Each structure stands twice: as C-alpha cells, then as structure tokens.
Amino acid sequence: MIHTSLALPIDRRFFLRQLSAGAIGLICVSGHRGSALAADESRLLVHSKAPMNAEPPLPDLVRSWVTPVESFFIRSHGNTPEINADSFRLSLEGMVEHPLTLSLAELGRFEQHAVTATLTCAGNRRSEHSRVKPVKGVQWREGAIGNAKWGGARLSELLKKAGVRDSAKHVWFEGLDSVDDGGKTFAFGGSIPLEKALLERDAAPGALLATTMNDKPLTADHGFPVRTIVPGYIGARSVKWLSKIVVSDRPSPNHFVADVYKLVDEGTLLEVAENAPIYRMPLNSAICSPSAGTALKSGRVEVVGYALPPGVPGVSIRKVEVSGDAGRSWIEAKLTSPASEFCWQLWSAEITANSATKELIVRAIDSRGEVQPETVRWNAKGYLFNAWHHVPVN
Ligand code: MTE
Helix, strand or coil, X not given: CCCCCCCCECCHHHHXXXXXXXXXXXXXXXXXXXXXXXXXXXXXXXXXXXXXXXECCHHHHCCCCCCCHHHCCEXXXXXXXXXXXXXXXXXXXXXXXXXXXXXXXXXXXXXXXXXXXXXXXXXXXXXXXXXXCCCCCCCCCCCCEEEEEEEEEEHHHHHHHHCEXXXXXXXXXXXXXXXEXXXXXXXXXXXXXHXXXXXXXXXXXXXXXXXXXXXXXXXXXXXXXXXXXXXXXXXXXXXXXXXXXEEECCCCCCHHHHHHCCCCCCCCHHHHHHCCCCCECCCEEEEEECCCCCCCCCEEEEEEEEEECCCCCCCXXXXXXXXXXXXXXXXXXXXXXXXXXXXXXXXXXXXXECCCXXXXXXXXXECCCCECCCCCCXXXXXXXXXXXXXXXXX
C-alpha cells in the first residue's frame, strides 16, 4: 500500500460496490452520446459532435488543479461505443506465459491505486500551428488538456500475473471504438515501451488501467468501463474503451501508432515510415486569463494559466515567467498548485499594464533548467505546439 498525496491506494471494494450498486450499469445503459451523463456541451466548446471533440473555455480550465469531468476535453477519433458492463472482458495476450481474460469484477480484485495525472492531446494548440500554415485536423486552442485523479489497477500487476516473456519489448492497447479513415474501419490503438509499462514508482506507475475518474466511474466519452492512463505520455497512448492488451517485441502496427502520432515536416509516406511514434508530452504553458482581445485597464492585472512538465520521470516545473513588454522583462509567477512530475501546475502573476501593453507572454522552465522554446518548427500534423504562449490584449 502506498501513501503519498498523489498516489493513494483506493479501496478496491469501491469499484465492486459501484458495480453492485448498479452505478456502472447505469452509465452503460445511458452513457452514449446525447445522454445526461455524456459530454456536458454547455461547458465545452464543441469542435465536432460525431466524433465528439470538445475543449473547455480557457478561464474555466484553470479554476481548479483537478479538472471537473464536465470541463475535461474530449478527443475521440470514432464513435463512443456502448459497452455492456456484464459481458465486458479485457484480454491480455501475446508474448506472455498465461494469457488473461478478465471481467470487470476480476479487474477490480487487483490492488486499486489512485494517480493524479495530466492528460493532454498531442494536437493541443494546433490552431497556433495553423496560423503559420494551415494544418488539417481538429483546430484545438489551448484547452486540450486536463488533470484528473484516475483510479484502477496497475498495468504492471497484470503483466506480472501473465508472465512476460524475455523477448517482449512493447505493450499494445486496443479500444472498442471503430474509426473510419482512408476507406477503412478499424479500432483505435496505442502502444508503449515495456519498460514504461513495468514502472511502479509511487508518484505515478508507468500505466494504470483506470476505471474511475475523479472518484466516479469513467463516463462514456472518457472511456467507460476501462482505459489506460499513461502519465507523462501524449493522450493518444491512453486508450479509451480498452478491450485488448498485447505484449509484443515491436510497437503496435495500429494506424495511430504506425502512421498518425508522429512528427513529420510534410507528411510524405517515407517520412512517416522513418519517424518514431511520439510518446512524451512537451514542456508547455498557456495563459488562460485574461482572454485574447481583453481591454486591460492601466494598473495591476492578474494573469493566470497552466504549465506542463515534459513527461520525464522526476522532472517538474521549476518556474513560470510572464512578460507584458514583448519579452524584454519577465515577472516570476506564483505556482499555486502542487508540483508533480506528470501533472500540470497552475500559476498566477501580477503585471502592471499601461497603454503600451499589447500582449502577454508566458514561458515555463522545468526542474532541469530547460526553457520552453520561443518558437517551434511547423509540422504537417500539427503536434506538440509548445512555443511561448502569446495573448494579444488592448
Ligand atoms: N482511445 C480510443 N479508443 N479512441 C480514441 O479516439 N483518443 C486518444 C485517447 N484515447 C482515443 C483514445 C486521444 S488522441 C486523446 S488526446 C485522449 O484519448 C483523450 O482522452 P479524453 O477524451 O478522455 O480527454
């Protein structure tokens, strides 16, 4: 049993109680799009409804360190599947001695852990790439990010039970959704190195098989009944509606590993084939208030936002700096939330505005001293935009 503020073991009976009280079944019956328990569109800016892609308005995003489910971004490539909790099974197969097939009740018998971790889409801030040169895909602003308390079994414990063979190197995940792309229909998939899957650090395990989000069963849009959560990695590796885990000697051939989530200049087939999948999230930060275009009065102005560490074990945010004079001088922001390697940090700063204040800028510095880059190179898929964030004001 672990006792740290960020990784508390939770009562595994909680999960079973939810199951027997029908809470999970209720979500199963009514948890598809359009139900009261699905995405709260009144609190999100909806980019597309089918599939559901939505993000919160920025001032809402930083109201609390743990993001309420209703304000949590949703990024789905295909339909939100309806899953029957009673007949649901999770399989673990491939390079293992004893393949597993688990019901939700059996999954709930593994020791349950709670981990607070930030999930962010590789396409967060894509709209800023598109200002340089248009990029296809959802035009995310700065809100494709959220921080939640996830509960479930550690992937490492299932792997230990199944007995991983020596030649294994990667763990694949497959969801129950169907995605249409290029005339084909297939399930969304992810993949992580075996070393990451086996990490059992107290602050955050390599990967969690999460069944709860902020102490409640996952909602349909966030992956009910079970999803992976891979702290420090881009959201695409945290596969929702998880139904299959495969242990292999190579990364998953799934389209979303082999072709999609990669950094490429122009996106030629050769470039895609030559480049490795993206795993880690980038050092990043954004100003969430005041909003772009706000008319500032001269005098003291409170600026608030988030900063994201780079997903490297042991590395957190050391400092956040804000400038009101185009980067000539910087004010150190106050960090207003806990520091943790795989969680965002909220911050606030006071700047003195005057008639010459035309924009606000933020940049983050991590505990290794690495500074968020001033500019980033444009890439064809619009991923990992993490340049200093500029907010024009009047
Ligand atoms: N899992 C499945 N099965 N299907 C998906 O489309 N989207 C991925 C990931 N897991 C996706 C998925 C992406 S790109 C992101 S950023 C996160 O889920 C978003 O998780 P959320 O919708 O709970 O915020």
